[in-house]
Amino acid sequence: MKKLILARNFLIFSTLITLTTLVTRIDSAAANEPTLKPVVRPVSRTLQLMNHEKNQGLAVEADLSSVDIDLSIGVSSQRALARAVVTFSVTEAGNPFFLLDAKIKSIVLDGSSVEINRVSAPGTDSTELVVLMRPLEPGTPHVAVVDYVIGSSHLDFSESGVNFQTQMRDTQIAWKSRRHYFECYGPTGYESDQYALTLHVALIGAYGRHRIFANGTVQETQEHAWTITFPSYFSSSSFYLHITDAPLAVVETHYAGLERDIPITVYSELKGRARKGAHALPELLEQYERNFGPYPHASFIAYLPFIMFGGMEHSGAAVTTLDALGHELLHSWFGRCVSPSDGRSGWIDEAVVSWVDRGLPRGVWPPNRDHVNLGGFSIFERFATKQAYRAGPRFIAELDGLLANSGGMLAALKDFYTLHRCEPITTEIFQAFLETRTGVSLDQEFKSYVMGQ
Numbered sequence: 001m002k003k004l005i006l007a008r009n010f011l012i013f014s015t016l017i018t019l020t021t022l023v024t025r026i027d028s029a030a031a032n033e034p035t036l037k038p039v040v041r042p043v044s045r046t047l048q049l050m051n052h053e054k055n056q057g058l059a060v061e062a063d064l065s066s067v068d069i070d071l072s073i074g075v076s077s078q079r080a081l082a083r084a085v086v087t088f089s090v091t092e093a094g095n096p097f098f099l100l101d102a103k104i105k106s107i108v109l110d111g112s113s114v115e116i117n118r119v120s121a122p123g124t125d126s127t128e129l130v131v132l133m134r135p136l137e138p139g140t141p142h143v144a145v146v147d148y149v150i151g152s153s154h155l156d157f158s159e160s161g162v163n164f165q166t167q168m169r170d171t172q173i174a175w176k177s178r179r180h181y182f183e184c185y186g187p188t189g190y191e192s193d194q195y196a197l198t199l200h201v202a203l204i205g206a207y208g209r210h211r212i213f214a215n216g217t218v219q220e221t222q223e224h225a226w227t228i229t230f231p232s233y234f235s236s237s238s239f240y241l242h243i244t245d246a247p248l249a250v251v252e253t254h255y256a257g258l259e260r261d262i263p264i265t266v267y268s269e270l271k272g273r274a275r276k277g278a279h280a281l282p283e284l285l286e287q288y289e290r291n292f293g294p295y296p297h298a299s300f301i302a303y304l305p306f307i308m309f310g311g312m313e314h315s316g317a318a319v320t321t322l323d324a325l326g327h328e329l330l331h332s333w334f335g336r337c338v339s340p341s342d343g344r345s346g347w348i349d350e351a352v353v354s355w356v357d358r359g360l361p362r363g364v365w366p367p368n369r370d371h372v373n374l375g376g377f378s379i380f381e382r383f384a385t386k387q388a389y390r391a392g393p394r395f396i397a398e399l400d401g402l403l404a405n406s407g408g409m410l411a412a413l414k415d416f417y418t419l420h421r422c423e424p425i426t427t428e429i430f431q432a433f434l435e436t437r438t439g440v441s442l443d444q445e446f447k448s449y450v451m452g453q
């Protein structure tokens with residue numbers, strides 16, 4: 001569910017004013033009163049639907065509040081049958097859309113069957129919107145019951161059960177398959193859309209002991225069946241679930257966090273690797289809490305597979321190599337807590353985390369190099385560009401140079417995290433925050449080194 005963005009922006013605005021006063025007092029170099037700009041409201045994603053020159057009305061983004069999914073994974077059929085009950089609203093009148101990359105059998109909207117229209121999201125390579133062809137008005141909640149089938153390409157099976165894992169395949173072995181988030185497993189939205197997911201999973205025809213690892217609250221309802229409840233601040237890239245009968249070494253420990261005790265679970269096919277991961281994590285957690293603020297999630301789970309390239313992060317969970325463990329853990333602050341609204345803001349957390357990986361280098365301000373596009377994409381783009389890993393940390397280093405007299409980027413990021421803890425952000429929000437802190441307009445630099453213009 002999107003929070004009341006307007007109200008929140010007023011809040012940001014007033015907090016920024018407070019920060020500005022502080023900054024100008026501390027940093028006498030910033031003698032000019034900063035020009036405060038109203039924070040830009042994230043663009044609502046709408047699309048005019050046309051069919052053979054015929055106007056079919058407007059498609060508008062569904063704002064999900066809760067999704068409840070029954071998922072039956074058939075071991076012999078090698079597919080999963082699913083029913084999702086989606087509660088949502090629309091912020092403007094139109095045909096609602098969400099994301100679901102599965103074979104849809106039927107959708108019942110507010111009690112009666114509805115036609116769907118699959119539409120390619122403009123300006124993206126692969127994103128497909130599922131539009132429910134019935135115009136709705138804002139103001140009241142709606143319920144869609146979606147029956148669908150998940151094919152074998154998004155499921156993994158073993159001889160006696162499953163090795164099922166929600167995954168973002170881009171960084172996994174399947175290099176050629178396109179990147180995805182939760183839309184392969186259930187109806188979801190853009191990363192700006194936070195909602196409460198409850199997942200009831202049953203394995204049909206499985207035998208032998210299966211283990212479940214998830215970044216939500218797990219309840220075993222019967223043999224081979226579980227209900228997992230995820231926190232309501234999660235969005236499409238947050239959820240982590242792994243059900244497997246593979247033999248795994250599991251090391252459990254904990255870390256006494258600033259706000260609460262953090263249970264840590266590290267598992268791997270290799271016992272030594274799990275032990276090393278569990279050994280490294282408390283020190284990393286302590287370092288990140290000191291630099292950025294309290295760890296925000298209820299626990300941390302790390303899967304260190306036998307074969308792995310790179311890593312992938314979720315909210316309080318990661319699948320990773322030992323080398324990338326620190327990187328993926330830091331995404332639990334930047335990326336999966338302070339989260340990008342979409343692919344236009346996805347560069348921010350990769351830039352921040354990669355800058356920390358590189359040892360917090362300080363660059364020269366203003367930058368003088370080739371322009372680069374990190375965020376100037378379609379409002380329908382969902383994924384960050386690979387440039388975010390290279391040109392992103394460079395820009396953060398240069399900003400660190402700009403902030404050299406006022407605590408640097410590290411102090412700024414700590415305040416930014418505190419301000420936007422576990423809510424979606426945009427490039428505009430990040431720029432406005434930095435302008436308030438520095439007291440200078442960063443329009444030209446963001447235009448050149450973020451928007452590629």
Ligand SMILES: [Zn+2]
Pocket residue numbers: 327331350353
């Ligand atoms: Zn990363």
